[in-house]
Amino acid sequence: MHAQVGQNAAMHPVLAIDVGGTKYAAGLVAPDGTVVSSRRVPTPQGADAETLWLALESLIDAVVDDAGGSTVDGVGVGASGPMEWPAGLLSPLNIPGWRAFPLLARIAAKLPGVPVRIHNDAICLALAEHWRGAGRGHDNMIGMVVSTGVGGGLILGGRAVDGATGNAGHIGHIVVVPDGQACGCGGRGCLEAETRGPRVTAWAVREGWQPPADTEANPSARDLAHSARAGDPIAIGAYERAGSLLGLGIASAVALTDVDLVVIGGGLSQAGPLLFGPLRASYRRHARIDFARSVSVVPAELNQDAGLVGAAALVARADRYWSRA
Amino acid sequence: MHAQVGQNAAMHPVLAIDVGGTKYAAGLVAPDGTVVSSRRVPTPQGADAETLWLALESLIDAVVDDAGGSTVDGVGVGASGPMEWPAGLLSPLNIPGWRAFPLLARIAAKLPGVPVRIHNDAICLALAEHWRGAGRGHDNMIGMVVSTGVGGGLILGGRAVDGATGNAGHIGHIVVVPDGQACGCGGRGCLEAETRGPRVTAWAVREGWQPPADTEANPSARDLAHSARAGDPIAIGAYERAGSLLGLGIASAVALTDVDLVVIGGGLSQAGPLLFGPLRASYRRHARIDFARSVSVVPAELNQDAGLVGAAALVARADRYWSRA
Numbered sequence: 001m002h003a004q005v006g007q008n009a010a011m012h013p014v015l016a017i018d019v020g021g022t023k024y025a026a027g028l029v030a031p032d033g034t035v036v037s038s039r040r041v042p043t044p045q046g047a048d049a050e051t052l053w054l055a056l057e058s059l060i061d062a063v064v065d066d067a068g069g070s071t072v073d074g075v076g077v078g079a080s081g082p083m084e085w086p087a088g089l090l091s092p093l094n095i096p097g098w099r100a101f102p103l104l105a106r107i108a109a110k111l112p113g114v115p116v117r118i119h120n121d122a123i124c125l126a127l128a129e130h131w132r133g134a135g136r137g138h139d140n141m142i143g144m145v146v147s148t149g150v151g152g153g154l155i156l157g158g159r160a161v162d163g164a165t166g167n168a169g170h171i172g173h174i175v176v177v178p179d180g181q182a183c184g185c186g187g188r189g190c191l192e193a194e195t196r197g198p199r200v201t202a203w204a205v206r207e208g209w210q211p212p213a214d215t216e217a218n219p220s221a222r223d224l225a226h227s228a229r230a231g232d233p234i235a236i237g238a239y240e241r242a243g244s245l246l247g248l249g250i251a252s253a254v255a256l257t258d259v260d261l262v263v264i265g266g267g268l269s270q271a272g273p274l275l276f277g278p279l280r281a282s283y284r285r286h287a288r289i290d291f292a293r294s295v296s297v298v299p300a301e302l303n304q305d306a307g308l309v310g311a312a313a314l315v316a317r318a319d320r321y322w323s324r325a
Numbered sequence: 326m327h328a329q330v331g332q333n334a335a336m337h338p339v340l341a342i343d344v345g346g347t348k349y350a351a352g353l354v355a356p357d358g359t360v361v362s363s364r365r366v367p368t369p370q371g372a373d374a375e376t377l378w379l380a381l382e383s384l385i386d387a388v389v390d391d392a393g394g395s396t397v398d399g400v401g402v403g404a405s406g407p408m409e410w411p412a413g414l415l416s417p418l419n420i421p422g423w424r425a426f427p428l429l430a431r432i433a434a435k436l437p438g439v440p441v442r443i444h445n446d447a448i449c450l451a452l453a454e455h456w457r458g459a460g461r462g463h464d465n466m467i468g469m470v471v472s473t474g475v476g477g478g479l480i481l482g483g484r485a486v487d488g489a490t491g492n493a494g495h496i497g498h499i500v501v502v503p504d505g506q507a508c509g510c511g512g513r514g515c516l517e518a519e520t521r522g523p524r525v526t527a528w529a530v531r532e533g534w535q536p537p538a539d540t541e542a543n544p545s546a547r548d549l550a551h552s553a554r555a556g557d558p559i560a561i562g563a564y565e566r567a568g569s570l571l572g573l574g575i576a577s578a579v580a581l582t583d584v585d586l587v588v589i590g591g592g593l594s595q596a597g598p599l600l601f602g603p604l605r606a607s608y609r610r611h612a613r614i615d616f617a618r619s620v621s622v623v624p625a626e627l628n629q630d631a632g633l634v635g636a637a638a639l640v641a642r643a644d645r646y647w648s649r650a
Binding site for chain 2: 082139156159161164165166167168170171172174175176177183186187190255256257259285286287290323
């Protein structure tokens with residue numbers, strides 16, 4: 001493969017990269033959003049900046065080999081924040097070895113001659129759902145991730161919203177419990193502080209939930225869902241509390257943005273009706289202004305490749321998803 | 326004056342109309358946003374639909390006479406909501422005689438051949454502040470009104486945001502007190518329910534505030550500000566509570582939208598530091614995520630003509646402020 005500007009918009013695949021604290025993924029995404037090939041490796045833990053980069057570079061090389069000499073239209077990157085955007089200097093909370101690391105410049109030096117674009121990984125997941133998932137055809141949508149953190153992205157008027165610093169969509173920092181739990185941002189009672197997966201399981205443990213014996217040290221949202229499906233009232237209550245607070249925060253977000261669809265992915269959303277039942281009931285209770293009542297709140301449709309699809313969207317559908325020159 | 330499509334964008338004035346429950350205003354606004362002439366009359370109270378229309382029609386005729394035969398590029402209308410947008414069927418909460426009243430069609434029939442455009446009055450105030458007021462030069466801004474109600478409008482990426490139904494910007498329905506005061510929308514604890522002017526004075530009265538004798542039956546936010554400036558601790562506390570809740574709601578709105586400026590107008594904001602002091606302290610306490618910390622929250626700059634300026638913006642600066650064909 002040699003990188004080259006496509007002669008025709010979206011004629012060639014995009015090299016998509018997804019940089020997270022647990023894993024790196026990279027792949028080739030066709031102009032229609034289909035993932036043609038992909039690879040993933042664990043993110044080096046506790047590594048320094050260059051070790052972290054070398055591991056990513058090897059992954060990129062492997063995907064380039066997979067492509068067997070074909071051209072790409074550009075490179076799209078989704079990454080954990082915060083970052084300086086659009087410059088692509090990364091300081092991910094969950095990758096301590098990178099602080100103001102010039103990831104975009106490194107990739108551009110490696111693959112010259114094509115656009116290299118980056119955005120927050122939660123924004124990329126929202127773009128993916130809008131392009132190829134549950135949000136298809138909706139010009140006004142919020143895409144959310146409820147997982148270790150709570151994040152999101154906004155589509156308004158058919159286009160991705162960046163905000164002043166590329167940080168639009170941080171729905172996890174809407175305050176839903178004034179003076180509630182301490183949040184990683186330094187505030188209190190943010191939606192993320194109250195409903196991120198680890199907080200939901202911790203709440204259940206404190207209320208007396210007995211996790212399965214083999215997971216007792218570090219029970220997951222999946223374990224909690226298992227207990228809830230088996231009828232454990234505390235586990236059910238934990239999802240009710242999280243769903244109720246998510247519904248409250250989403251009602252506020254919809255009032256402000258007038259979207260007609262909210263799409264939710266991420267680990268906690270895998271619980272399905274355990275979460276979406278109380279979430280929708282709470283949404284209906286709080287979203288009473290007329291235009292907000294008919295809004296749908298639905299699960300994400302894409303699988304684990306969503307991060308790659310969203311990163312590719314920055315290049316393949318720049319008309320909608322990329323605002324910068 | 327005969328209405329006529331301008332040969333050159335924004336060469337001629339715009340006929341601007343501001344329809345509220347207390348007053349109608351209309352005027353001519355120059356292409357640069359200067360109000361050339363304006364008139365206002367009280368809104369007929371308790372009147373039927375045709376009486377309400379005839380009063381507005383007379384006002385329009387008077388402004389057209391003022392223009393002395395000059396051409397206008399179009400008509401911009403700001404009006405109390407809700408409305409069907411962009412069709413312009415009005416059902417203002419504070420004008421009971423109009424329910425699904427076809428205001429836009431009436432005006433278009435009266436002044437054929439030019440664009441006639443309408444938006445929510447709170448959105449128009451945000452547009453006015455962005456075009457000609459405190460928001461000049463900011464591509465990402467929230468404009469708010471804190472008055473009898475609490476409303477607003479969004480500017481993102483340098484353009485007005487409509488949302489799916491023209492209702493983006495309803496910051497007054499962000500929930501700031503879960504299970505708080507009943508709101509006009511049917512919900513509870515919305516920013517509007519907790520901080521609109523009548524609620525703030527009612528809170529003070531219930532806490533034991535003694536309004537000036539001549540206003541006792543219906544004390545205004547202005548009376549409350551007078552007491553606060555004279556050192557009345559309950560009046561001061563009422564502004565502290567309102568400011569604190571506004572700061573909380575604004576922090577949530579900024580996290581979601583990543584604006585770098587919030588502009589606040591309306592009667593309650595006239596209290597100046599009494600409101601903005603506790604508001605900014607609360608904002609700083611709740612808006613802890615890095616990109617939100619440096620956001621400015623400032624008073625609106627425009628005077629009572631702001632509604633006309635914002636309505637005119639729908640035509641004179643359609644490139645930024647009007648998204649529809």
